[in-house]
Amino acid sequence: MTDQKQIIKDCLRGDITAQRKLYEAFAESMMGVCYRYTKSVQDAEDVLQEGFMRVFTHLKQYRGDGELGGWIRRIMVNTSINYLKKNIHYRNEMVFSEPSLHPVIEETPEHALQAKDIANLIRQLPTGYQTVFNLHAIEGYSHVEIGKILGISENTSRSQYMRARNLLCDWIKRWDEINKSENYAR
Numbered sequence: 001m002t003d004q005k006q007i008i009k010d011c012l013r014g015d016i017t018a019q020r021k022l023y024e025a026f027a028e029s030m031m032g033v034c035y036r037y038t039k040s041v042q043d044a045e046d047v048l049q050e051g052f053m054r055v056f057t058h059l060k061q062y063r064g065d066g067e068l069g070g071w072i073r074r075i076m077v078n079t080s081i082n083y084l085k086k087n088i089h090y091r092n093e094m095v096f097s098e099p100s101l102h103p104v105i106e107e108t109p110e111h112a113l114q115a116k117d118i119a120n121l122i123r124q125l126p127t128g129y130q131t132v133f134n135l136h137a138i139e140g141y142s143h144v145e146i147g148k149i150l151g152i153s154e155n156t157s158r159s160q161y162m163r164a165r166n167l168l169c170d171w172i173k174r175w176d177e178i179n180k181s182e183n184y185a186r
Helices: 002-012 016-037 041-061 068-086 088-093 115-123 127-138 143-150 154-185
Strands: none
Touching: 002 016, 002 041, 016 041, 016 068, 016 115, 016 127, 041 068, 068 127, 068 143, 115 127, 115 154, 127 143, 127 154, 143 154
């Protein structure tokens, strides 16, 4: 922890070596955060770079009363959301309407997916669903907070989350059925 405090002090003085150390210490895990919100590695890398620029710009605001990684993570989440809002490709996909495509059900399938498989399924959700799902299920934001972040109502956030969850459950069920039939055929 003392080493981390020194790196922060050195970063605040503009020490490029310290900035590189801080970046290397958190880049890999923060890349995962950024990738959860985007549809490509290239977009996630762009968000990561922009996020770290914000980290270094606002590092003087870090008070040290929580984990540095948590503080950086919040910046990465906010940078990801801002990227989605300003990128026309994502902005056009982030429509928070009430489509009747997926009925809301309270059913959870049994599954044997790996975390990587689930992450890939989440990434295939429509951008609005993916964003709300990540903010609520992964980051732990309330629907009130998500509404404020995305400029939508609390009820729209809840609906988008449930629709994302149900769509994922449906995909997982199909995945289970495919795997069961493949194993049975062997």
